[in-house]
Each structure stands twice: as structure tokens, then as C-alpha cells.
Amino acid sequence: MAKRDYYEVLGVSREAAQDEIKTAYRKQAFKFHPDRNQDDPDAESRFKEAAEAYEVLGNAEKRQTYDRFGHQGVNGNGFSGFSSSEDIFGAFSDIFGEVFGFSAAGRGGSNRPRPGSDLRYNLDVTFRQAAKGAEVDIRIPVEQTCDTCNGSGSTPGTRPQACSQCGGSGTMQQSQGFFRISVTCPQCRGAGSIITDPCGECMGRGTVIRDKDLKVRIPAGVDNNSRLRLRGEGEAGMFGGPPGDLYVVIRVEPDSVFERQGQNLIISREISFVEAALGHRLEVPTLDEPVNLDIPKGSQSGEVFRLRGLGLPHPGSSHQGDLLVEIRVKTPTHLNKRQEELLREFSEIEAKKLTTKAKDFFKKAKGKVMGE
Numbered sequence: 001m002a003k004r005d006y007y008e009v010l011g012v013s014r015e016a017a018q019d020e021i022k023t024a025y026r027k028q029a030f031k032f033h034p035d036r037n038q039d040d041p042d043a044e045s046r047f048k049e050a051a052e053a054y055e056v057l058g059n060a061e062k063r064q065t066y067d068r069f070g071h072q073g074v075n076g077n078g079f080s081g082f083s084s085s086e087d088i089f090g091a092f093s094d095i096f097g098e099v100f101g102f103s104a105a106g107r108g109g110s111n112r113p114r115p116g117s118d119l120r121y122n123l124d125v126t127f128r129q130a131a132k133g134a135e136v137d138i139r140i141p142v143e144q145t146c147d148t149c150n151g152s153g154s155t156p157g158t159r160p161q162a163c164s165q166c167g168g169s170g171t172m173q174q175s176q177g178f179f180r181i182s183v184t185c186p187q188c189r190g191a192g193s194i195i196t197d198p199c200g201e202c203m204g205r206g207t208v209i210r211d212k213d214l215k216v217r218i219p220a221g222v223d224n225n226s227r228l229r230l231r232g233e234g235e236a237g238m239f240g241g242p243p244g245d246l247y248v249v250i251r252v253e254p255d256s257v258f259e260r261q262g263q264n265l266i267i268s269r270e271i272s273f274v275e276a277a278l279g280h281r282l283e284v285p286t287l288d289e290p291v292n293l294d295i296p297k298g299s300q301s302g303e304v305f306r307l308r309g310l311g312l313p314h315p316g317s318s319h320q321g322d323l324l325v326e327i328r329v330k331t332p333t334h335l336n337k338r339q340e341e342l343l344r345e346f347s348e349i350e351a352k353k354l355t356t357k358a359k360d361f362f363k364k365a366k367g368k369v370m371g372e
């Protein structure tokens, strides 16, 4: 089947602004959400189609490529495709976070197995921890299956009663003009049954909030806003559903010494104009021991020296970034009399050098013209 145009999928014009695209995508996602369309087998593919379109159009760079080369341009070009709707929730959690709760879980429905919610945890790490890698202990509140009722929500020994309003199906039929649509039963909120004797431990929810201690391994070289996925460490599933995942979002504190640019580190150092003119050995801090950097004679302010391999490692590879040292030449301000004399003398010599040079130049030029 031919792929539909992404703009057509989202129902926006080719000139649409980024937030217009985002809004359009949210509308589509709502409309074709698998939970709202359990009887419509097409809905899931429409839902995925919209997510695919948004993955491309929602990203300025990919959108540009798509505009120029069409589907051909974005296929297999950093574009992964989604295998399930859970993937979609994972990829666009920032959008769904506002709408559905973070993940596929916690939605209405019958007592069929439901996966647990994914969780997001913001972890602040120091610049050094990010550079060198670290193991960090975190404590997160997690919704876990209630031990007392084993997740049923009813006091042990009692059973929920079938809902009288929907007859246990969890949904009700409603007529709207020509259409009959099915809506979630308001009495049991889609569960199909009503807990008449709620469990005292979890108040009928079937789950309780508990603190969970986890170790998070920060890979060396990790960048700000990197996301680590801890499979199965999210909230417990309901009615036998699998647990969600925990996404740890790394926030790296800035450093007082180094600035970061990708895997390169940048520092800036001042040297005097004499050091710049005569050459100078500069001690430079690195992530480990300081190293010596020889600034050659006649270096200019703003020149950048590259120390290979002294930057940050790429997580999961042996490649290492560089340390870039930018020098700034400082002009002296408080000169004593003797220094000033020397500089004037220096200036005179410099002026003489220039005149000699100019004379030489004219001599040569003249020579050429005269054919000497």
C-alpha cells in the first residue's frame, strides 16, 4: 500500500507552524487512540500512521528532508518506525504526558490485563559524574500491587458485584443522530464490576504506593537530557499486566571550569601579550591531571588549541572527544615607567622595521618597472 502524505495524515497544510502540527497530531492521537476504538481494527494503524507522520513533521530537520525528498528521504534515515502503540507512548511521552498520563496504563476498561504506567524520574548529576560515569541510588514512589487483596481491590473473601447499569460489560450504547457509539459506563467507570467491600489497605484500588530503591548506572560521557530506560521498573501492571518502564532523564549541572560542546570540552585561558609573542608553556586542567600545552611564538588572541582525546567519552564506544583550549591575549594595564619605556622603544623599532620594509618594497617594485 502506498504511504499517505504526512501532511495529509495530520490534516495540515505544508506551511503549518510546528505547534499547529503538534496540535493536529494530538487530535489524531485522541481520535484513533486504541483504547477509544477497541472495536475498530483500523484505528490502531491510523494511530501509528499519525505517530509516524508526527515523528517526521514534528522535527524541523526531518521535516525539511521530507519536504525535499518525500518518504524516500526519511526512510531509514534516523527513523525507526513503531512496532506497537506502547512504543509511541514512550517516544512522545511529552505530548501524551499531558493527555493520557505517561503511558498506556491507568486507562479505563474491563478487568483485562493492563500494563503498568511508565514513570519519569529527573536525576540531577554533577558534571564530573556525567563525564566519568557513576552509580547513583534513587528512591522513587511506585504504585505496586496490593499484597492484602492481591490486586483485586476487594477485602479478601469477598467478590466484586457485576455492575447493574451496564450488566458487566463496562460499556453502554448511546445513540447520536445516525450513529450508535459505545461509551464507558459511568457507574463502574468501565470496570464492569463494583467493589462492594473495598480492601482496607488500598481502599479498593488494588495498588498501593511504596518507595522503591534503585541503582542507576550513569554511562560515562552522558549528555544533558539523555534518557535511560530501566525496563520493568515502572508501575506494576494491573490484573496480570506487565509492569511499565522507568525513564531516568539525566540533567547535568554545568561546570565552573569546562564548557561542553557535544563530546568536546572547551576552556578559555588568558595569557599576556608577551607570552603570546614569545611563546609560553601553559598548564591546562583536564578531567584528570593537568597537562602542559606549549603555545607557540606569535600566537593570536582567540586561537584554539586542540588536545586530542582529552574530552568526554562517547557513551558505549571507545571514541573520546577533544579538549579545546582557547587563548585570550591580555593587554597590560598598569605599566610602570620602565615597562612603558621599553614598550615605546619596542614601538620605535617596529616602526623602523615597517619603513625599511616599505622602502624595500618600493625599491623592488621600481626595479621591476625599470627592468633591472
Ligand SMILES: [Zn+2]
Pocket (backbone or CB within 6 Å): 146, 147, 148, 149, 150, 151, 152, 153, 154, 199, 200, 201, 202, 203, 204, 205, 206, 207
Ligand atoms: Zn488491597
Ligand SMILES: [Zn+2]
Pocket (backbone or CB within 6 Å): 163, 164, 165, 166, 167, 168, 169, 170, 171, 185, 186, 187, 188, 189, 190, 191, 192, 193
Ligand atoms: Zn457498569
